[in-house]
Amino acid sequence: MTWKNLELSRDGAIATLVVSRPEKLNALDNETLRELLGAVETLSADAGVGVVVVTGAGEKAFVAGADIAGLSKQGVEEAKRNSTLGQRVTLAIERSPKPFLAAINGFALGGGLELALACDLRFAAATARLGLPEVSLGIIPGYGGTQRLPRLVGSGAALQLILTGDPIQADEALRIGLVNGVFAPNELLEGTRKIAQKILTRGANALALAKEAVWRGLQLTLEQGLALEADLFAQTAASPEMREGMKAFLEKRKPTWLR
Numbered sequence: 519m520t521w522k523n524l525e526l527s528r529d530g531a532i533a534t535l536v537v538s539r540p541e542k543l544n545a546l547d548n549e550t551l552r553e554l555l556g557a558v559e560t561l562s563a564d565a566g567v568g569v570v571v572v573t574g575a576g577e578k579a580f581v582a583g584a585d586i587a588g589l590s591k592q593g594v595e596e597a598k599r600n601s602t603l604g605q606r607v608t609l610a611i612e613r614s615p616k617p618f619l620a621a622i623n624g625f626a627l628g629g630g631l632e633l634a635l636a637c638d639l640r641f642a643a644a645t646a647r648l649g650l651p652e653v654s655l656g657i658i659p660g661y662g663g664t665q666r667l668p669r670l671v672g673s674g675a676a677l678q679l680i681l682t683g684d685p686i687q688a689d690e691a692l693r694i695g696l697v698n699g700v701f702a703p704n705e706l707l708e709g710t711r712k713i714a715q716k717i718l719t720r721g722a723n724a725l726a727l728a729k730e731a732v733w734r735g736l737q738l739t740l741e742q743g744l745a746l747e748a749d750l751f752a753q754t755a756a757s758p759e760m761r762e763g764m765k766a767f768l769e770k771r772k773p774t775w776l777r
């Protein structure tokens with residue numbers, strides 16, 4: 519696969535997807551969003567991929583937002599299409615059976631933070647800055663930020679970011695639960711890949727179902743969510759993975775998963 523604004527590398531079952539428009543701080547124009555959608559769909563369907571790490575090219579930015587030059591002339595209809603395209607990318611990540619880990623290596627602003635919010639886990643370089651500055655441009659977040667951020671950190675912390683538009687530093691993002699961990703900049707990718715390695719030792723089918731239970735459950739009442747959980751729990755019993763996982767425990771050995 520070749521893309522203009524993405525780079526993909528593989529290290530065993532870990533795929534690393536790099537958003538690469540460094541001269542524009544990896545801002546997401548429509549071309550990049552379309553490439554991202556295709557890449558996420560391809561990686562999601564690839565049985566050899568266990569975990570996907572998403573990061574940005576260069577040292578300065580993860581993704582500095584949607585491409586403002588592209589948005590600046592949008593009319594009402596086009597604005598709706600722009601928002602929907604970004605949302606398709608974030609939904610494809612959320613609905614992927616593979617765990618996605620964001621390695622936030624610098625500015626994660628606007629659409630960049632929204633991309634990270636759709637990932638299952640987020641790790642940040644100590645120098646990263648995260649925010650939703652849209653209101654300073656006269657728009658609102660359009661790639662899921664108004665919905666996923668309050669679900670993750672609560673409405674108070676989310677509204678602080680959304681209404682002030684001010685970015686926060688990595689340690690503050692850790693404090694409010696926006697990121698799962700903070701690393702020295704030169705250790706971010708290695709640290710994130712270590713977590714990916716840990717996840718890879720778990721059952722792929724169980725990971726996909728656990729992810730589905732959490733993301734879909736967030737949209738449901740507790741009662742509906744529990745019913746969903748019971749259905750997905752039941753599906754694990756149909757998998758050879760469950761038999762191997764439990765057999766390995768009883769035989770005091772590590773499981774050998776079929777991938």
Ligand code: COA
Pocket residue numbers: 541542543545582583584585586587625627628629651652655
């Ligand atoms: N869309 C389009 N271009 C962007 C961009 C974006 N979201 N973010 C950065 N760029 C471009 C800049 O226009 C500049 O391009 P140029 O060299 O052709 O002029 C280049 O990337 C470098 O950015 P610059 O602003 O010069 O870097 P900086 O270190 O002074 O500032 C930021 C860094 C991130 C604070 C600043 O670029 C910024 O505020 N970006 C916009 C963030 C934003 O509002 N995102 C939400 C969009 S909805």
